[in-house]
Amino acid sequence: MSFTLIGPDGRPYQSSTKGAWGGHCGNRIYGRTDCPAALRAIAKGGYVKHRVFFADEQTAIAAGYRPCGACCKGKYQAWKAAKERGERWTP
Template sequence: MIRQIELGQTAAIQKRNIRSLIKGGKITLAGNRNLKIYGRLDCSSGKRMNPENRVFFKSEEEAKEQGYRPCGHCMREQYHEWKKRKQG
């Protein structure tokens, strides 16, 4: 897991470093550290979150290992599977 605020002191530097990590295949998903939710990088809900709360993952498995759940907006199918498992 990589925190956005660890990627540079300014928003411009963070953005450049995020692009580099995406191109290099080091991150494929983003998450909200406070809510413990992960989703696609292009999720409109994720784009609105505070940079201090944004984290990045290489894989869905990594996000799940960290205790995050799928986003109900951009990962609807995975979210419904998660919800069914949680309910028992």
Template sequence: MIQHSQVTDVELRSKIHHQKIHIGGNKRLKIYGLLSCSSGKRMKRQNRVFFTNEKEAIQYKYRPCGHCMKEKYKAWKDQQNIQQSHN
């Protein structure tokens, strides 16, 4: 995980260009999504993190964005409801 506040804009663009970053996330809300997501573009720099891939975001216990990853968010939400019904 790379925190946006710890890289320069030049470094960030280079990592995206060289495909070292594919997913962005909100560290306060623990949500990940596509770099093109309008919700992600509005978040504060200090809350923004980047991941190499979706698997890395999930390892950090982030959930999919409900705006740019609707199908994955729905599957995550359904799983949460199943877990809550067993408790």
């Protein structure tokens, strides 16, 4: 079986391993694959068309995605504070 993941350059590639993190390519958000907010959106028929996957969290960050406010609250708050200060966020 092959899975399509997003690499650190933001480009898709094929992998034999399922992605450990999910994301939304339109909003450039990443989070856990069991994120309650993402699962609610999927259940309502949304999100799936824009869903992407990453091998790990570092790859999602390198590809320019930010942490989810629902399933990665602490990291999201740190990202938001850094953005408000005009700084680059690094976990």
